[in-house]
Amino acid sequence: MTTYYNINPKFYVSVDCIIFGFDEGELKLLLLKRNFAPAMGEWSLMGGFVQQDESVDDAAKRVLRELTGLENVYMQQVGTFGEIERDPGERVISVAYYALIKVDEYDRKLVEEHNAFWIKIDELPSLIFDHPEMISKARELMKHQALDNPIGFNLLPELFTLSQMQSLYEAIYGEQMDKRNFRKRVATMEFVEKTDQIDKTGSKRGAFLYKYNDKAYRQDSKFKLV
Amino acid sequence: MTTYYNINPKFYVSVDCIIFGFDEGELKLLLLKRNFAPAMGEWSLMGGFVQQDESVDDAAKRVLRELTGLENVYMQQVGTFGEIERDPGERVISVAYYALIKVDEYDRKLVEEHNAFWIKIDELPSLIFDHPEMISKARELMKHQALDNPIGFNLLPELFTLSQMQSLYEAIYGEQMDKRNFRKRVATMEFVEKTDQIDKTGSKRGAFLYKYNDKAYRQDSKFKLV
DNA sequence: TCAAAAGTGTTAATAGTACACCCATGA
């Protein structure tokens, strides 16, 4: 019964990745200064076309891997952008995903080859097509999800100080937090575990390093910082 | 520079609508008992293929209108379902939307022609493809959005009693609420306005009818029932 | 007269917020 389908048109379908990183106390996005057509020379998200042999989710994973070399990254679908003229070249329906990566883990060489750069999220250049809209939706969604899920740890190194964790959440929520209240709340989370290791890079005195225990989270599961 | 696009495959893209209604104190979905191919005789969501001359969002609006006759309905994109084999006939990438409609407003004749029926959300039949997954995601998203946005009024008639409103929110949240606390919270919302009209259908004594004032909401904008 | 839904306040518990000083260390 292929006739049922045949009367309908087909479309190019792409994926675009909003790649978040946290570095030097700031949220950043990994963006391409395109050294390829179309829109060469302009800034864009990393993207690619969905292929026959992969699901849309898998296409997003592949595209992220092509740029960063990373697998098993936390990714979430942001939404599908389907305006007729969104890509001036041809009609393309694009599915946006956001990804949270640790900035000390990605493949420098791949990123360099793609001419990609980390840009502070409050200092974004102009971007092609509807990529700004994708980013603002992604940011909104990520912030919303971060409110009651411990997804922020995907942006922190394996071992982190409480100051790093606080400045991450300040960056995500866009507001300052009280140090004592913040630490009080973290102290109630059994899945944020204090190690006996000390980080000396951030201060002279040194700060205890903590780690996130995902298994411990699934059992008790309460996360709320605001 | 069409060569850039040409090397990539194209796909059928469809939309599927999860249509919520609130009737007789229960949340319901408008589902098709398919009287057309493929999967004739089975239950499914209302769907359709995206066409060349419409955006994906517009396709969803069109499909909803084809079934209900309604325009300007509250709709939200739920997500895109892109597994390779999700439709056993052909590869189709589908974008799911949920819609909130007032059950006293839709076009009975159109619904009858499509062989569609209102089914209580806790008594759903088995559905084709990944439609159950679409529904559970839609329900989750709707519940989440209903937590701090006054979207529930899209499901209530223009005039409603506080008992109706409470039972709606009990259905959405899936939990019983305290009548006095509920009314206290509603009383703080200036955008829920008491009229001087009384509904006598629900009780012998009669209950005051209220209405939702969208303009008043946009100005003050706080909504929180839980 | 009675069944059935409408309507109405107070109190206790909990959660959230504001706030300031000492500590340890390397330069």
Add this chain to the structure above:
DNA sequence: TCATGGGTGTACTATTAACACTTTTGA
């Protein structure tokens, strides 16, 4: 010795949760 970030507790305020009886009226 001093500048820098690390670390800690308490009192107040706001929010949320628990709870029971009276009213109206049609059948």
